[in-house]
Amino acid sequence: MEYNNVLVEIEDKVALVTINRPKQLNALNAETISELSNCFETLEQNKSVRAILLTGSGEKSFVAGADIKEFASFGKEQGAELSRRGHNQLFNKVENLTKPVIALINGFALGGGLELAMSCHYRFASENAKLGLPEVGLGVIPGYGGTQRLPQLVGKGRAMEMIFTAKMVSAKEACEMGLVNDVVAPDDLLELGKKSAKAITRNSGNAIAEAIKAVNAGYEFQNHGLEKEIEHFGNCFGTPEFKEGTGAFLEKRKPNFD
Template sequence: MASYENLLLALDSATGILTITLNRPIKLNALNAATIEEIRQSFQEALDDAAVRGIILTGSGEKAFVAGADIAELADLNEIAGRRVAERGQEAFCMIEESTKPVIAAVNGFALGGGCELAMACHLRVASENARFGQPEVNLGLIPGYGGTQRLTQLVGKAKALELMMTGDQIKADEAHRLGLANHVVPAAELLPFCEQLLKRILSKAPLAIGMVIDCVNAYYDEEKHGYQTEANSFSRCFGSEDFREGTQAFLEKRPAAFKGA
Protein backbone atom coordinates (compact mmCIF):
# COMPACT_ATOMS: atom_id res chain seq x y z
CA MET A 1 0.00 0.00 0.00
CA ALA A 2 1.14 3.56 -0.69
CA SER A 3 2.12 5.87 2.16
CA TYR A 4 0.24 9.12 2.81
CA GLU A 5 0.95 12.28 4.75
CA ASN A 6 -2.40 12.45 6.58
CA LEU A 7 -3.51 8.81 6.59
CA LEU A 8 -2.20 5.63 8.15
CA LEU A 9 -2.99 2.40 6.28
CA ALA A 10 -2.72 -1.08 7.78
CA LEU A 11 -3.75 -4.21 5.89
CA ASP A 12 -4.37 -7.47 7.76
CA SER A 13 -3.33 -9.98 5.11
CA ALA A 14 -5.07 -12.83 6.93
CA THR A 15 -8.53 -11.23 6.89
CA GLY A 16 -8.24 -8.75 4.02
CA ILE A 17 -9.32 -5.93 6.34
CA LEU A 18 -7.72 -2.57 5.56
CA THR A 19 -7.80 -0.02 8.39
CA ILE A 20 -7.49 3.59 7.25
CA THR A 21 -6.78 6.04 10.07
CA LEU A 22 -7.08 9.78 9.55
CA ASN A 23 -3.95 11.08 11.20
CA ARG A 24 -4.03 14.80 11.96
CA PRO A 25 -4.48 14.57 15.74
CA ILE A 26 -3.31 18.12 16.46
CA LYS A 27 -6.13 19.35 14.18
CA LEU A 28 -8.56 16.72 15.54
CA ASN A 29 -8.26 15.08 12.12
CA ALA A 30 -9.94 18.03 10.40
CA LEU A 31 -10.41 17.62 6.65
CA ASN A 32 -8.31 19.86 4.45
CA ALA A 33 -8.05 19.56 0.67
CA ALA A 34 -4.94 17.38 0.87
CA THR A 35 -6.60 14.92 3.24
CA ILE A 36 -9.72 14.62 1.09
CA GLU A 37 -7.55 13.90 -1.94
CA GLU A 38 -5.65 11.27 0.04
CA ILE A 39 -8.95 9.67 1.06
CA ARG A 40 -9.95 9.51 -2.60
CA GLN A 41 -6.59 8.05 -3.63
CA SER A 42 -6.49 5.50 -0.81
CA PHE A 43 -9.97 4.22 -1.61
CA GLN A 44 -9.15 3.96 -5.29
CA GLU A 45 -6.07 1.95 -4.35
CA ALA A 46 -8.10 -0.26 -2.02
CA LEU A 47 -10.77 -0.92 -4.65
CA ASP A 48 -8.09 -1.93 -7.15
CA ASP A 49 -6.26 -4.22 -4.69
CA ALA A 50 -7.62 -7.77 -4.65
CA ALA A 51 -5.98 -8.32 -1.24
CA VAL A 52 -8.36 -5.75 0.29
CA ARG A 53 -11.76 -7.26 1.07
CA GLY A 54 -13.21 -4.72 3.48
CA ILE A 55 -12.31 -1.38 5.06
CA ILE A 56 -12.50 0.21 8.50
CA LEU A 57 -12.19 4.00 8.59
CA THR A 58 -11.33 5.72 11.87
CA GLY A 59 -9.51 8.70 13.38
CA SER A 60 -6.31 8.92 15.39
CA GLY A 61 -6.36 9.92 19.03
CA GLU A 62 -9.12 9.59 21.61
CA LYS A 63 -11.06 12.80 20.91
CA ALA A 64 -12.09 12.83 17.28
CA PHE A 65 -13.03 10.76 14.28
CA VAL A 66 -13.02 13.97 12.23
CA ALA A 67 -13.91 17.21 14.01
CA GLY A 68 -14.90 18.96 10.78
CA ALA A 69 -13.39 20.77 7.85
CA ASP A 70 -10.22 22.82 8.16
CA ILE A 71 -11.89 26.21 8.63
CA ALA A 72 -8.69 28.18 8.07
CA GLU A 73 -8.51 26.71 4.58
CA LEU A 74 -12.14 27.57 3.81
CA ALA A 75 -12.12 31.12 5.17
CA ASP A 76 -10.79 32.84 2.04
CA LEU A 77 -12.68 30.89 -0.62
CA ASN A 78 -14.98 32.59 -3.14
CA GLU A 79 -18.05 31.06 -4.77
CA ILE A 80 -16.17 29.40 -7.61
CA ALA A 81 -13.55 27.88 -5.33
CA GLY A 82 -16.23 26.81 -2.86
CA ARG A 83 -18.05 24.86 -5.55
CA ARG A 84 -14.81 23.08 -6.50
CA VAL A 85 -14.24 22.13 -2.85
CA ALA A 86 -17.77 20.71 -2.58
CA GLU A 87 -17.44 18.75 -5.81
CA ARG A 88 -14.09 17.24 -4.80
CA GLY A 89 -15.46 16.24 -1.41
CA GLN A 90 -18.58 14.74 -2.94
CA GLU A 91 -16.50 12.79 -5.46
CA ALA A 92 -14.31 11.29 -2.72
CA PHE A 93 -17.24 10.45 -0.45
CA CYS A 94 -19.30 8.97 -3.29
CA MET A 95 -16.37 6.65 -4.00
CA ILE A 96 -16.74 5.34 -0.45
CA GLU A 97 -20.52 5.03 -0.67
CA GLU A 98 -20.35 3.21 -4.00
CA SER A 99 -17.53 0.86 -2.98
CA THR A 100 -18.59 -2.74 -3.52
CA LYS A 101 -16.20 -3.64 -0.69
CA PRO A 102 -17.92 -3.03 2.67
CA VAL A 103 -16.78 0.04 4.61
CA ILE A 104 -17.36 0.58 8.34
CA ALA A 105 -16.76 3.92 10.07
CA ALA A 106 -15.34 3.40 13.57
CA VAL A 107 -16.42 6.74 15.04
CA ASN A 108 -14.10 7.28 17.99
CA GLY A 109 -15.08 10.81 19.06
CA PHE A 110 -16.28 13.98 17.38
CA ALA A 111 -17.82 13.45 13.92
CA LEU A 112 -18.81 16.99 13.07
CA GLY A 113 -19.38 18.77 9.77
CA GLY A 114 -17.28 17.03 7.15
CA GLY A 115 -16.54 14.32 9.68
CA CYS A 116 -20.22 13.46 10.03
CA GLU A 117 -20.49 13.53 6.24
CA LEU A 118 -17.53 11.18 5.93
CA ALA A 119 -19.02 8.75 8.44
CA MET A 120 -22.36 8.83 6.62
CA ALA A 121 -20.67 7.95 3.34
CA CYS A 122 -19.55 4.65 4.89
CA HIS A 123 -21.92 1.71 4.68
CA LEU A 124 -22.12 1.20 8.46
CA ARG A 125 -21.25 3.35 11.48
CA VAL A 126 -20.15 2.03 14.86
CA ALA A 127 -19.75 4.72 17.52
CA SER A 128 -17.82 4.74 20.76
CA GLU A 129 -19.78 5.90 23.78
CA ASN A 130 -17.98 9.27 23.72
CA ALA A 131 -18.81 9.95 20.05
CA ARG A 132 -20.65 13.10 19.04
CA PHE A 133 -22.35 13.72 15.69
CA GLY A 134 -23.43 17.01 14.16
CA GLN A 135 -23.66 19.29 11.13
CA PRO A 136 -22.83 22.70 12.66
CA GLU A 137 -22.08 24.50 9.37
CA VAL A 138 -24.83 27.09 9.85
CA ASN A 139 -22.78 28.53 12.73
CA LEU A 140 -20.27 29.61 10.07
CA GLY A 141 -22.80 30.79 7.50
CA LEU A 142 -22.36 27.56 5.55
CA ILE A 143 -24.25 24.36 4.84
CA PRO A 144 -22.95 20.79 4.53
CA GLY A 145 -21.19 20.51 1.18
CA TYR A 146 -19.93 16.93 0.93
CA GLY A 147 -23.32 15.24 0.63
CA GLY A 148 -24.52 15.85 4.18
CA THR A 149 -27.89 17.38 3.29
CA GLN A 150 -28.70 14.26 1.28
CA ARG A 151 -27.28 11.44 3.42
CA LEU A 152 -28.45 12.75 6.79
CA THR A 153 -31.99 13.01 5.39
CA GLN A 154 -31.76 9.45 4.07
CA LEU A 155 -30.58 8.12 7.44
CA VAL A 156 -32.74 9.99 9.98
CA GLY A 157 -35.65 11.38 7.94
CA LYS A 158 -36.52 14.84 6.68
CA ALA A 159 -37.80 16.50 9.85
CA LYS A 160 -34.94 15.44 12.12
CA ALA A 161 -32.33 16.15 9.44
CA LEU A 162 -33.71 19.66 9.01
CA GLU A 163 -33.66 20.22 12.76
CA LEU A 164 -30.07 19.02 13.16
CA MET A 165 -28.79 21.04 10.21
CA MET A 166 -30.73 24.22 11.03
CA THR A 167 -29.82 24.25 14.73
CA GLY A 168 -26.28 22.94 14.29
CA ASP A 169 -26.83 20.86 17.43
CA GLN A 170 -24.55 17.98 18.34
CA ILE A 171 -26.04 14.66 19.42
CA LYS A 172 -24.52 11.96 21.59
CA ALA A 173 -23.84 8.44 20.45
CA ASP A 174 -26.93 6.94 22.05
CA GLU A 175 -29.17 9.49 20.34
CA ALA A 176 -27.43 8.83 17.02
CA HIS A 177 -28.16 5.15 17.52
CA ARG A 178 -31.82 5.81 18.35
CA LEU A 179 -32.19 7.88 15.18
CA GLY A 180 -30.49 5.29 12.96
CA LEU A 181 -27.40 7.36 12.32
CA ALA A 182 -25.21 4.87 14.21
CA ASN A 183 -25.67 1.11 13.80
CA HIS A 184 -24.07 0.27 17.14
CA VAL A 185 -22.62 2.02 20.21
CA VAL A 186 -19.82 0.34 22.17
CA PRO A 187 -17.26 1.29 24.84
CA ALA A 188 -14.25 3.07 23.36
CA ALA A 189 -11.88 0.21 24.19
CA GLU A 190 -14.09 -2.20 22.24
CA LEU A 191 -14.61 -0.03 19.15
CA LEU A 192 -12.04 -1.44 16.73
CA PRO A 193 -12.38 -5.07 17.87
CA PHE A 194 -16.16 -4.80 17.47
CA CYS A 195 -15.78 -3.32 13.97
CA GLU A 196 -13.34 -6.05 13.00
CA GLN A 197 -15.70 -8.79 14.17
CA LEU A 198 -18.66 -7.18 12.39
CA LEU A 199 -16.66 -6.87 9.18
CA LYS A 200 -15.43 -10.46 9.45
CA ARG A 201 -19.06 -11.61 9.64
CA ILE A 202 -19.82 -9.68 6.46
CA LEU A 203 -16.69 -10.97 4.72
CA SER A 204 -17.71 -14.56 5.45
CA LYS A 205 -20.57 -14.09 2.98
CA ALA A 206 -20.42 -14.12 -0.82
CA PRO A 207 -18.41 -11.06 -1.96
CA LEU A 208 -20.31 -10.58 -5.22
CA ALA A 209 -23.62 -10.67 -3.37
CA ILE A 210 -22.38 -8.15 -0.77
CA GLY A 211 -21.37 -5.76 -3.56
CA MET A 212 -24.72 -6.19 -5.27
CA VAL A 213 -26.60 -5.45 -2.05
CA ILE A 214 -24.66 -2.17 -1.80
CA ASP A 215 -25.44 -1.32 -5.43
CA CYS A 216 -29.14 -2.07 -5.05
CA VAL A 217 -29.58 -0.07 -1.85
CA ASN A 218 -27.74 2.90 -3.38
CA ALA A 219 -29.97 2.66 -6.46
CA TYR A 220 -33.00 3.40 -4.26
CA TYR A 221 -31.63 6.90 -3.68
CA ASP A 222 -30.37 7.54 -7.23
CA GLU A 223 -32.91 9.29 -9.45
CA GLU A 224 -31.09 8.04 -12.54
CA LYS A 225 -31.56 4.40 -11.55
CA HIS A 226 -34.60 2.18 -11.06
CA GLY A 227 -34.12 0.34 -7.77
CA TYR A 228 -36.36 -2.62 -8.51
CA GLN A 229 -34.81 -3.11 -11.94
CA THR A 230 -31.31 -2.90 -10.45
CA GLU A 231 -32.34 -5.55 -7.94
CA ALA A 232 -33.79 -7.85 -10.62
CA ASN A 233 -30.69 -7.48 -12.79
CA SER A 234 -28.38 -8.20 -9.85
CA PHE A 235 -30.50 -11.13 -8.69
CA SER A 236 -30.24 -12.59 -12.19
CA ARG A 237 -26.46 -12.12 -12.30
CA CYS A 238 -26.08 -14.09 -9.07
CA PHE A 239 -27.26 -17.25 -10.85
CA GLY A 240 -24.27 -17.11 -13.19
CA SER A 241 -21.72 -16.87 -10.40
CA GLU A 242 -19.49 -19.53 -8.90
CA ASP A 243 -20.40 -18.16 -5.48
CA PHE A 244 -24.06 -19.07 -6.05
CA ARG A 245 -23.16 -22.61 -7.03
CA GLU A 246 -20.83 -22.93 -4.06
CA GLY A 247 -23.32 -21.39 -1.63
CA THR A 248 -26.21 -23.60 -2.64
CA GLN A 249 -24.05 -26.73 -2.75
CA ALA A 250 -22.61 -25.98 0.68
CA PHE A 251 -26.14 -25.51 2.05
CA LEU A 252 -27.30 -28.82 0.63
CA GLU A 253 -24.17 -30.56 1.94
CA LYS A 254 -24.52 -28.89 5.36
CA ARG A 255 -21.01 -27.41 5.31
CA PRO A 256 -19.54 -23.89 5.41
CA ALA A 257 -19.32 -22.23 2.00
CA ALA A 258 -15.92 -21.31 0.56
CA PHE A 259 -16.72 -18.22 -1.49
CA LYS A 260 -14.22 -16.88 -4.03
CA GLY A 261 -15.93 -13.71 -5.19
CA ALA A 262 -16.48 -14.98 -8.71
Protein backbone atom coordinates in the same frame (compact mmCIF):
# COMPACT_ATOMS: atom_id res chain seq x y z
CA MET B 1 1.99 4.41 -1.36
CA GLU B 2 3.16 6.48 1.59
CA TYR B 3 0.70 8.99 3.05
CA ASN B 4 1.28 11.96 5.34
CA ASN B 5 -2.15 11.94 6.98
CA VAL B 6 -3.50 8.40 6.54
CA LEU B 7 -2.40 5.08 8.04
CA VAL B 8 -3.36 1.73 6.47
CA GLU B 9 -3.13 -1.74 8.01
CA ILE B 10 -4.34 -4.93 6.33
CA GLU B 11 -4.99 -8.14 8.25
CA ASP B 12 -7.21 -11.14 7.52
CA LYS B 13 -8.87 -9.51 4.46
CA VAL B 14 -9.80 -6.39 6.47
CA ALA B 15 -8.17 -2.98 5.92
CA LEU B 16 -8.04 -0.49 8.79
CA VAL B 17 -7.75 3.09 7.51
CA THR B 18 -6.90 5.69 10.15
CA ILE B 19 -7.02 9.44 9.52
CA ASN B 20 -3.90 10.62 11.31
CA ARG B 21 -3.99 14.35 12.14
CA PRO B 22 -4.55 14.16 15.90
CA LYS B 23 -3.31 17.70 16.63
CA GLN B 24 -5.98 19.01 14.24
CA LEU B 25 -8.57 16.53 15.56
CA ASN B 26 -8.23 14.78 12.18
CA ALA B 27 -9.82 17.69 10.30
CA LEU B 28 -10.15 17.16 6.55
CA ASN B 29 -7.82 19.37 4.58
CA ALA B 30 -7.26 19.09 0.82
CA GLU B 31 -4.24 16.83 1.23
CA THR B 32 -6.09 14.41 3.50
CA ILE B 33 -9.08 14.21 1.15
CA SER B 34 -6.72 13.47 -1.75
CA GLU B 35 -4.88 10.81 0.24
CA LEU B 36 -8.11 9.14 1.33
CA SER B 37 -9.32 9.14 -2.27
CA ASN B 38 -6.16 7.41 -3.42
CA CYS B 39 -6.28 5.01 -0.48
CA PHE B 40 -9.83 3.87 -1.22
CA GLU B 41 -9.05 3.46 -4.92
CA THR B 42 -6.06 1.28 -4.03
CA LEU B 43 -8.04 -0.84 -1.58
CA GLU B 44 -10.83 -1.26 -4.13
CA GLN B 45 -8.31 -2.88 -6.48
CA ASN B 46 -6.62 -4.99 -3.79
CA LYS B 47 -8.05 -8.49 -4.11
CA SER B 48 -6.83 -9.44 -0.64
CA VAL B 49 -9.13 -6.82 0.95
CA ARG B 50 -12.82 -7.65 1.42
CA ALA B 51 -13.93 -5.00 3.95
CA ILE B 52 -12.65 -1.64 5.17
CA LEU B 53 -12.77 0.02 8.60
CA LEU B 54 -12.38 3.81 8.76
CA THR B 55 -11.52 5.66 11.97
CA GLY B 56 -9.58 8.63 13.36
CA SER B 57 -6.38 8.64 15.38
CA GLY B 58 -6.39 9.46 19.07
CA GLU B 59 -9.24 9.24 21.57
CA LYS B 60 -10.96 12.58 20.93
CA SER B 61 -12.02 12.67 17.32
CA PHE B 62 -13.08 10.68 14.29
CA VAL B 63 -13.00 13.82 12.12
CA ALA B 64 -13.80 17.19 13.68
CA GLY B 65 -14.78 18.75 10.35
CA ALA B 66 -13.17 20.44 7.39
CA ASP B 67 -10.10 22.64 7.71
CA ILE B 68 -11.87 26.04 7.76
CA LYS B 69 -8.77 28.14 7.13
CA GLU B 70 -8.35 26.54 3.69
CA PHE B 71 -11.56 28.09 2.32
CA ALA B 72 -12.46 31.05 4.55
CA SER B 73 -11.50 33.48 1.77
CA PHE B 74 -13.36 31.66 -1.04
CA GLY B 75 -16.07 33.25 -3.15
CA LYS B 76 -19.22 31.69 -4.63
CA GLU B 77 -17.63 29.85 -7.57
CA GLN B 78 -14.70 28.60 -5.48
CA GLY B 79 -17.12 27.38 -2.81
CA ALA B 80 -19.20 25.43 -5.32
CA GLU B 81 -16.05 23.89 -6.82
CA LEU B 82 -14.85 22.93 -3.33
CA SER B 83 -18.08 21.03 -2.76
CA ARG B 84 -18.14 19.40 -6.19
CA ARG B 85 -14.52 18.27 -5.91
CA GLY B 86 -15.17 16.76 -2.49
CA HIS B 87 -18.21 14.84 -3.76
CA ASN B 88 -16.34 13.43 -6.74
CA GLN B 89 -12.99 12.86 -5.08
CA LEU B 90 -14.07 11.20 -1.84
CA PHE B 91 -17.62 11.19 -0.49
CA ASN B 92 -19.47 9.70 -3.47
CA LYS B 93 -16.52 7.40 -4.07
CA VAL B 94 -16.81 5.91 -0.58
CA GLU B 95 -20.58 5.47 -0.89
CA ASN B 96 -20.23 3.65 -4.21
CA LEU B 97 -17.19 1.55 -3.31
CA THR B 98 -17.95 -2.12 -4.01
CA LYS B 99 -16.27 -3.20 -0.78
CA PRO B 100 -18.14 -2.36 2.45
CA VAL B 101 -16.75 0.59 4.40
CA ILE B 102 -17.62 0.72 8.12
CA ALA B 103 -17.07 3.97 10.01
CA LEU B 104 -15.78 3.61 13.58
CA ILE B 105 -16.68 6.95 15.16
CA ASN B 106 -14.29 7.29 18.07
CA GLY B 107 -15.10 10.85 19.19
CA PHE B 108 -16.17 14.03 17.41
CA ALA B 109 -17.76 13.54 13.98
CA LEU B 110 -18.68 17.07 12.98
CA GLY B 111 -19.38 18.75 9.65
CA GLY B 112 -17.34 17.04 6.97
CA GLY B 113 -16.47 14.35 9.51
CA LEU B 114 -20.08 13.32 9.95
CA GLU B 115 -20.59 13.61 6.19
CA LEU B 116 -17.68 11.21 5.67
CA ALA B 117 -19.12 8.78 8.22
CA MET B 118 -22.51 8.98 6.47
CA SER B 119 -20.83 8.15 3.14
CA CYS B 120 -19.71 4.85 4.65
CA HIS B 121 -22.02 1.89 4.30
CA TYR B 122 -22.76 1.81 8.03
CA ARG B 123 -21.45 3.18 11.30
CA PHE B 124 -20.51 2.17 14.85
CA ALA B 125 -19.73 4.70 17.58
CA SER B 126 -17.97 4.81 20.93
CA GLU B 127 -19.88 6.08 23.96
CA ASN B 128 -17.92 9.33 23.94
CA ALA B 129 -18.80 10.20 20.34
CA LYS B 130 -20.53 13.48 19.47
CA LEU B 131 -22.10 13.95 16.05
CA GLY B 132 -23.39 17.06 14.31
CA LEU B 133 -23.49 19.38 11.31
CA PRO B 134 -22.56 22.84 12.69
CA GLU B 135 -22.08 24.57 9.32
CA VAL B 136 -24.90 27.12 9.67
CA GLY B 137 -22.92 28.63 12.56
CA LEU B 138 -20.28 29.48 9.96
CA GLY B 139 -22.76 31.06 7.57
CA VAL B 140 -22.74 28.07 5.20
CA ILE B 141 -24.57 24.74 4.75
CA PRO B 142 -23.27 21.16 4.78
CA GLY B 143 -21.52 20.77 1.43
CA TYR B 144 -20.25 17.20 1.34
CA GLY B 145 -23.58 15.38 1.11
CA GLY B 146 -24.98 16.15 4.57
CA THR B 147 -28.22 17.71 3.30
CA GLN B 148 -29.00 14.51 1.39
CA ARG B 149 -27.61 11.61 3.43
CA LEU B 150 -28.72 12.77 6.89
CA PRO B 151 -32.45 12.84 5.96
CA GLN B 152 -32.10 9.35 4.45
CA LEU B 153 -30.75 8.02 7.72
CA VAL B 154 -32.79 9.86 10.36
CA GLY B 155 -35.77 11.34 8.50
CA LYS B 156 -36.44 14.85 7.20
CA GLY B 157 -37.62 16.39 10.46
CA ARG B 158 -34.72 15.23 12.60
CA ALA B 159 -32.25 16.12 9.87
CA MET B 160 -33.60 19.64 9.57
CA GLU B 161 -33.49 20.08 13.34
CA MET B 162 -29.84 18.98 13.47
CA ILE B 163 -28.87 21.19 10.54
CA PHE B 164 -30.85 24.30 11.60
CA THR B 165 -29.80 24.25 15.26
CA ALA B 166 -26.22 23.06 14.58
CA LYS B 167 -26.55 20.90 17.71
CA MET B 168 -24.43 17.88 18.49
CA VAL B 169 -26.09 14.60 19.46
CA SER B 170 -24.62 11.93 21.71
CA ALA B 171 -23.74 8.46 20.49
CA LYS B 172 -26.81 7.12 22.31
CA GLU B 173 -29.10 9.63 20.61
CA ALA B 174 -27.47 8.88 17.26
CA CYS B 175 -28.15 5.18 17.72
CA GLU B 176 -31.76 5.77 18.71
CA MET B 177 -32.40 7.79 15.55
CA GLY B 178 -30.65 5.30 13.25
CA LEU B 179 -27.60 7.43 12.49
CA VAL B 180 -25.28 4.74 13.90
CA ASN B 181 -25.91 1.00 14.18
CA ASP B 182 -24.45 0.34 17.62
CA VAL B 183 -22.64 2.04 20.50
CA VAL B 184 -19.92 0.48 22.66
CA ALA B 185 -17.24 1.54 25.13
CA PRO B 186 -14.26 3.23 23.46
CA ASP B 187 -11.98 0.26 24.14
CA ASP B 188 -14.45 -2.08 22.41
CA LEU B 189 -15.04 -0.06 19.23
CA LEU B 190 -12.27 -1.52 17.08
CA GLU B 191 -13.12 -5.06 18.14
CA LEU B 192 -16.77 -4.51 17.18
CA GLY B 193 -15.68 -3.20 13.80
CA LYS B 194 -13.36 -6.14 13.21
CA LYS B 195 -16.07 -8.62 14.20
CA SER B 196 -18.54 -7.09 11.77
CA ALA B 197 -15.94 -6.88 8.99
CA LYS B 198 -14.95 -10.49 9.58
CA ALA B 199 -18.57 -11.55 9.13
CA ILE B 200 -18.56 -9.74 5.79
CA THR B 201 -15.42 -11.54 4.60
CA ARG B 202 -17.10 -14.92 5.05
CA ASN B 203 -19.68 -14.07 2.39
CA SER B 204 -19.55 -13.68 -1.39
CA GLY B 205 -17.58 -10.56 -2.32
CA ASN B 206 -19.30 -10.39 -5.69
CA ALA B 207 -22.75 -10.68 -4.12
CA ILE B 208 -21.94 -7.93 -1.61
CA ALA B 209 -20.69 -5.65 -4.41
CA GLU B 210 -23.93 -6.20 -6.29
CA ALA B 211 -25.94 -5.61 -3.12
CA ILE B 212 -24.22 -2.25 -2.61
CA LYS B 213 -25.12 -1.24 -6.17
CA ALA B 214 -28.71 -2.41 -5.73
CA VAL B 215 -29.25 -0.60 -2.42
CA ASN B 216 -27.65 2.60 -3.71
CA ALA B 217 -29.85 2.45 -6.84
CA GLY B 218 -32.83 3.15 -4.62
CA TYR B 219 -31.31 6.51 -3.72
CA GLU B 220 -30.25 7.67 -7.17
CA PHE B 221 -32.73 10.54 -6.86
CA GLN B 222 -30.20 12.08 -4.47
CA ASN B 223 -27.94 12.92 -7.42
CA HIS B 224 -30.19 15.87 -8.23
CA GLY B 225 -30.16 16.83 -4.55
CA LEU B 226 -26.38 16.71 -4.42
CA GLU B 227 -26.20 19.06 -7.41
CA LYS B 228 -28.53 21.49 -5.62
CA GLU B 229 -26.42 21.16 -2.46
CA ILE B 230 -23.33 22.18 -4.44
CA GLU B 231 -25.19 25.19 -5.85
CA HIS B 232 -26.57 26.39 -2.52
CA PHE B 233 -23.32 25.68 -0.69
CA GLY B 234 -21.56 27.92 -3.20
CA ASN B 235 -24.22 30.61 -2.79
CA CYS B 236 -23.24 30.98 0.87
CA PHE B 237 -19.64 31.87 0.05
CA GLY B 238 -18.71 35.53 -0.20
CA THR B 239 -21.76 36.64 1.78
CA PRO B 240 -21.31 38.87 4.83
CA GLU B 241 -22.62 36.07 7.08
CA PHE B 242 -20.08 33.58 5.70
CA LYS B 243 -17.27 36.05 6.30
CA GLU B 244 -18.54 36.72 9.83
CA GLY B 245 -19.04 33.03 10.64
CA THR B 246 -15.68 31.80 9.40
CA GLY B 247 -13.92 34.84 10.81
CA ALA B 248 -15.45 34.25 14.22
CA PHE B 249 -14.42 30.57 14.10
CA LEU B 250 -10.81 31.40 13.23
CA GLU B 251 -10.73 34.16 15.87
CA LYS B 252 -12.29 31.79 18.44
CA ARG B 253 -15.26 34.04 19.22
CA LYS B 254 -19.02 33.79 18.80
CA PRO B 255 -20.38 35.03 15.46
CA ASN B 256 -22.79 37.94 15.27
CA PHE B 257 -25.42 37.36 12.59
CA ASP B 258 -27.71 40.25 13.65
